[in-house]
Amino acid sequence: MSRQQRQALDALLRSVPRSETQPSPAEQRTGFAAAMTRPAPAGVAVRRTVLGGRPALELEPAGAADRGRLLYLHGGGYVIGSPDTHTGLVGELAARTGLRATSVDYRLAPEHPFPAAVDDGLAAYRDILATGTDPLELVVAGDSAGGGLSIATLLAAREAGLPQPAAVVVFSPWVDLTLSGASMRTKQDADPIFTEADVRAYADLYIGDGDPSHPLASPVFADLSGLPPLLVQVGANEVLLDDSVRLAARAGAADVEATLEIGSGLPHVYQTEHGRLDEADAALDRAARFLTSHLPTPVEAGHTQEH
Template sequence: MSLRRHLLNQCLRWTEKPLLSRGSPQLLRRALEVQARLFFRTPRAVKAVWRELPLGPRALWLSPPQSGARVILYIHGGGFVFGSPLTHRAMLARLALLTDAEVVLPTYARVPEARFPAAARDVHAAWDSLLALGIAPQNIILGGDSAGGALAFDLLAQLCQEGGGLPAGVFGLSPLLDMTFSGSSFRENAGCDVLLPAQRAAEMAGLYLNGKSADDPRASPLFADYTGAPPIWLTVSDSEILRDDSRRLASRLCKAALPVTLQEEHDLPHVWPLFHNHLPEAQRTLEALGQWINALPPAPLGGPDRAGES
């Protein structure tokens, strides 16, 4: 592991974890937006444009110089409270360059202004909007991190149940999949997780769920049915409180004979690919994800496959 990994872990432990432990939603939003502008550099070759989605919320579109047919629909994390397309733009722009895919980062309703299932409705509307724009489901890769991972995998479960088109693949970066927080890593890693404060999870869940049971599959996608799901790629650090969310989902998918890849790393912070400008391990993870996306089977010929300019 790199020296930069050690320095970043120490910095996060002494600055960001205390902020996440006590900060108000408004403070957390402002802080991450400022930090993203200061520390996460977006590749200049990638064009970023805001667009209104026909059936859903506003979204940030990232277009690499050589874009192919594929589109990545990415749901940002932030505990359902903070984060935005702008805070995740740099990481996804790098992924766009690695895959020659356009990336769509939709906004969605956040806590405390909106409660469950408002965010999930916005995410499904973003998917429906891409289809309305003429993009074939098989040309869409769905992804998300942390709470955005919860929304992405909830969408996948809904699509599997609906019986329509499915994305070519789905990936999660340190996804939050179990709102009951029943994994052993939630207790075992409470001290060594350098970013997420385990003691605040119940507050976050209560704000988001708004009375919904935490073991409902719509709230905790770990318990959802993914029959017929496309290939799934997960990555998580062994020092995260959310480690067992990915481990248990991968185990369930394997038992159901569904295609899944779990890439577990050692002693890295929650959603470390965000730090790709500074952390060699983050660069390698994004490269591995890009290779996985590029290896997905191409969509069958025929039918609409791309959106027109708007």
């Protein structure tokens, strides 16, 4: 893996000018879309659809297996981002898994504060199951706030009596809106993207008058028992590092199969740098292997459907 690539990325991220005043959510959304949007890889068809009553993007790789579905929840602090901004990342994951992926345009704060995003995540999950997807052939993934939302969605599904999916992968998940992780301060200089104040601003917009320690807002405080096998990937150079470390530890303590990967010298959701950073492509390959390894083989799938 290339130290030069990591250093160049860090320098690039630090070169982004910081505004003297907090931009409005609309301005942040426009800027994020301009900076982050990348096309799906060749061979991945993209079409607009609806899932759980919300707009969504479906990304289907050529020769997608009949079995298996991927539900993806995008990042953006619950305030910015969309399936469009994450087309490249979700398309890469779809291509690597060979699975048809659906990325949901859940409602954003501050127009729609907590628990709107969780309600939309649960509605999407419920819709996938209602339309005939076997939970054993369903996997879930998300990044940043979407990583936290992925865990919250599965907790809400558990409470609703719905079956869990086969596996879940989260990239740099934001799972503590109280910002109590030590890395929020100890990694401030190492993080080229966020300060504690940046993260707190998103938390305030999402939670509003609510309780930031609510387990569906901050799943690091939830009982995680019964969740499916979990892979957490995070960069060492991010203020949200301890969110990932504590999430994996909490999952393991609840007897959930949990794998934690910490990438040296890497920033928040470094997987978005696929094609430009060796570590990003390698991480996506590992994430895809993790997800598909928990799906039944075609023979097992046929046996499951017969019974």
